[in-house]
Amino acid sequence: MRLRILATGLSGGIGKAFEARAAQHPDWALKALSRHPRADDIPFDVTWPLPRLEESLASQATVDALLCLAGADILSPPLRHAPYLERLDALYAVDLAGTIKTVKAALPHLAEDGIIILMGWDMATLGKGGEAGELYALAKGAVASYGKSLALSLLGRATVYVAAPGWVTTRWGESLSGEARARIAHGTRSGAWQTPDEVASVLEALLQFPRTLSTGQIIYVNRGDVLPS
Numbered sequence: 437m438r439l440r441i442l443a444t445g446l447s448g449g450i451g452k453a454f455e456a457r458a459a460q461h462p463d464w465a466l467k468a469l470s471r472h473p474r475a476d477d478i479p480f481d482v483t484w485p486l487p488r489l490e491e492s493l494a495s496q497a498t499v500d501a502l503l504c505l506a507g508a509d510i511l512s513p514p515l516r517h518a519p520y521l522e523r524l525d526a527l528y529a530v531d532l533a534g535t536i537k538t539v540k541a542a543l544p545h546l547a548e549d550g551i552i553i554l555m556g557w558d559m560a561t562l563g564k565g566g567e568a569g570e571l572y573a574l575a576k577g578a579v580a581s582y583g584k585s586l587a588l589s590l591l592g593r594a595t596v597y598v599a600a601p602g603w604v605t606t607r608w609g610e611s612l613s614g615e616a617r618a619r620i621a622h623g624t625r626s627g628a629w630q631t632p633d634e635v636a637s638v639l640e641a642l643l644q645f646p647r648t649l650s651t652g653q654i655i656y657v658n659r660g661d662v663l664p665s
């Protein structure tokens with residue numbers, strides 16, 4: 437299956453794992469939208485105004501898929517120590533407004549039966565105490581709600597999924613001691629961390645899932661823990 441894919445966040449933990457999986461498909465062409473572009477990447481900081489993002493994609497040919505993986509890391513320094521509302525601003529600018537602007541800028545380049553995947557969080561609508569829990573729930577709950585409505589707006593035009601992992605061992609998770617990681621895992625729904633490759637495998641599968649049969653779904657990636665709908 438030939439797939440032309442645009443993706444933000446490929447330099448992150450999940451993004452790198454996805455890039456490795458995409459490389460296993462000789463007929464997939466993956467293009468990075470990056471704020472720190474490598475040679476072949478498209479310069480793309482999701483906090484830029486929409487016209488600048490559209491300009492970055494002006495010469496972009498048609499693609500089959502858009503992955504919006506970019507997210508603000510409010511758990512690692514320097515944002516970890518920022519005031520609550522500053523961390524909220526960062527999540528708003530990157531995860532929420534950034535995702536929406538990415539979709540708006542890329543949509544004119546998306547094939548008629550294209551697919552868009554957004555990133556949520558498995559605890560977003562269930563609640564998680566603590567400032568980080570509140571903040572991620574705000575941002576990722578909004579992304580999930582946006583994704584469901586976007587799916588309806590694009591019905592018959594494109595498929596939309598929201599991938600919602602539990603905690604994944606990317607930048608912040610990797611920086612923790614084994615003890616801290618075990619304590620945090622205990623407070624998750626599944627009691628375990630997900631690996632970036634596990635999340636990437638779900639993204640890979642969603643891209644190959646039959647189109648038009650389902651859209652607007654939140655796909656939880658947390659080892660099959662049963663969640664209320």
Ligand SMILES: NC(=O)c1ccc[n+]([C@@H]2O[C@H](COP(=O)([O-])OP(=O)(O)OC[C@H]3O[C@@H](n4cnc5c(N)ncnc54)[C@H](OP(=O)(O)O)[C@@H]3O)[C@@H](O)[C@H]2O)c1
Nearest residue numbers: 445447448449450471481482505506507509555603604606
């Ligand atoms: N890790 C988890 O536990 C977890 C759980 C649930 C959901 N998620 C979501 O999954 C997605 C990927 O997570 P991750 O853990 O792989 O994240 P990560 O390792 O922190 O990487 C974040 C990615 O977003 C990019 N990014 C940040 N700000 C950007 C901006 N202004 N413009 C363009 N790109 C920007 C980063 O680029 P730079 O390299 O330039 O900084 C990086 O590629 C995020 O949306 C995250 O919220 C993660």
